[in-house]
Amino acid sequence: MTSDKRRLQPRKQPRQVRAELTRQRILTAAAHVFTEYGYAAGTTNRIAERARISIGSLYQYYPNKDAILVELLVRHLDAGVSGLARGEETGPPGSLEEVVRLYVRTAIENHHDDPQLLRVMMEQAPRSHTLLEKISRYEQERVAYLRELFDRHPQVRVGDTETAARLAVSTVELVVHQLIAAPDPIDIPRFENELVAMLTRYLTATG
Incomplete structure (x- = not known):
């Protein structure tokens, strides 16, 4: 080790x-x-x-x-955390759709600068114990952030906000990474709107 x-x-x-x-x-x-x-x-x-x-x-x-690529990946993760923090500084959004859009847009912006480099980082970067711990903390922070928002927001109807937060984090990270880094380009505004609509409908569904 x-x-x-x-x-x-x-x-x-x-x-x-x-x-x-x-x-x-x-x-x-x-x-x-x-x-x-x-x-x-x-x-x-x-x-x-x-x-x-x-x-x-x-x-x-x-x-x-390997060490260079790992540092690029660490900086990518740190940029995502910083982007979310900047959103928090502006105050909580109003509607649930705005909450979800802020989260989705932050993820897209953090992935959109260089999708080819992102593909290399995510698929080929060596996974050291330190890096895996950082990725885990990064995910836990996002889950905690969304769960707190879901617990407080009156439009959220899901009963298990912990599971909902974990689903939202995993869905956004995986889908954004896969589609932004795909060889064929995707219409970013349309992609953002559809992903926001999908998550918002899930969170507000009753029964």
Whole structure:
């Protein structure tokens, strides 16, 4: 476990602005390389070349491309959490449809920037124990967030809000990932509307 953890972690955390900028260049370059070449052909040499640094400099920050891909996935998860937090800061939406739309739109926006990179991250990123724990916490936070909203909202009719929250989180994450990352493009506004309508009908159904 220890060797696996070291293999998938950055080698050093930048303390100076210049070092942080170099790490950002590596991550940005890696995102482009993985998108263009895929994971198998997205070598550290190609990443270093795209970042305009030596391969030795890259290895000062990351031991291999697995660690780079894991960090890209972690940042993707963190962006999703931040997006939900920004929505909370604006205050709770009014209708249940607005509650669901905020959640769905946040998920779509977090997945829509680079669907090809998203496919690589989700399907090929190594699953370290630390990363699996982070994904689990990420899901638990979303379930808790939606359950609290469902418990308080007068339009919600489902009896088991815990199960409803888990279903909503799983449905949105899986469907958004699959359709946004699919090779054939989908009409985003129509997709958002249909997913919001489906979840809203489920949550407000009686009997």
